[in-house]
Amino acid sequence: MVILFPSKPSILACGAVAGPVERKSVFYSFFDSVIEDERWGQKTNEQGHSQMIQEACDILMKKAEINNLDVDFFLSGDLVNQMTPTNFAARELAISFIGLFSACATSISSVIIASLLTELGASELAIAGASSQHNAIERQFRYPIDYGAQKPATSQWTVTAAGYALVGKHNPEYPSIIAGTVGKVVDYGEVSPFHMGGAMAPAAYDTITSHLKKRHQKITDYDLIMTGDLGKIGLKILKAMFAQSGAKQEELDVLRDAGAEFYGDDKAFQAGASGAGCSASVFFSYIEQQLKIGRYKKVLLVATGALLSPMSFQQGETIPCTAHAIEITME
Template structure:
């Protein structure tokens, strides 16, 4: 096995998932597969941060309902978001009352959570584990950029933080459910990109490294997969990743089949610039449309690669570069 590649012989399964989107996400091409679309961006709560937590809570509850499981039956909760100190996740955990590990991999948190859940399941420590991530546009914009109502011109490479939450319920190996067969933990890769309005370029090398390492470690090639989908490289980042993979010696026709959730999320709507981003982007798409595709046997083997830019407003102002990561899970359906 290569560095950071994990194989799960007991085949932990994703038995259910819950995905909630905000009002603007009704425009998403994936919206039909979401379980719930809110009419209010703050989920009828007083503050953006409370709405953020509420949305994540609803996603978790939907996942539990689908599997017909109570909170007390869940052994672990793996959750993360982009707000300072991940308070929405912390409040979510206190409401659910499930033993909780807060994880921060920026927009790659959905998959880092799924990897930890799969490991705990593999170990036998967990019968049921919830893993996922969320982001709420307003609270993330104020955290990383400007006040929501501030008029600043964003370049065409900028991305729109989605309001969405996606949580998956991971259980011991079961028939008739997609299984997490293997995973690759991302390195933190820093190729000295500094533009916070051009995250696609910062994150593409991390996705390239993780995909290359996963394929090498598993002895596979791109054509072994029905679908390889990245998290939120968006319309500018995806072609950069494809170019990087071609330079790594992969076949062009396979590389061009790679899809990106952020690039597709809002369709061709120009108001969203390069496309979607945010922890909720990969979480909502992977745990709705992609899982559905697996369950319906549209795909037999999927590599879901969530990408994350590990910057903070402080490091940006101090002119530091943007290290990025990408975590991948290999999901298969028999």
């Protein structure tokens, strides 16, 4: 379902922070802050996760020269059970808060809702985004951090990162959100939690094609279509799906993936990065900055999310996935 935003809400500021392992990220220099300690000086990983969210929002508010009283809504989510890190960060931020869960697609679903609230006139300024902390997420979805299980080449590394965007009324000097697509939930029968890219690629394909169709656009109308965290193999699958439906090489070159690029070619990270903080920290640092300096004029950001739980996997369920997209332009 495509939603148009005729008032063109703008992304007025961004805040992106990352953990120590993310020093190895090719996007490292675009992050606002990188912390040495994964727990952010807190007692538990989950508290550290919460602290990271607060820090990203604090940086964002500092950049925009505002404080929490100026912000109308905080729209965010993470991957921990019941999203306690985000809930606890919201407690400290003291901003009207709606928690959102679209797994790793939360970075975009939150911006879509922030844009709607802005469009409606209900919000002057809203903070939207998502985050993930490696240790807190891995222990929940897979194995204990120090367990020596062999992960296949298709597995992706959950990033420790948070990315937030301040969505407000249109300002021609900032990137503006023209339209968004709320994705359907797509399930092509993938069962392995170590092959997220393969599970999510059809959802990304579905969302991108339906966005282009409803907007009467073609791929090359965009300078860049960046998916969330399909990873290296997922991106390859997505490109193959477009190639099968007749896309040419120049069209395929428009497609990039944050998860595939995040750690460069470092083999230790297997198929690349994943986690809600992956797309969020790349979209709301690197992409935003590239839009502002005019390198890109029109981009489609597509965050993909795998909607599984450890229990659903153990019960033998397949992995349903979704993807949400926003169309951003810079005048």
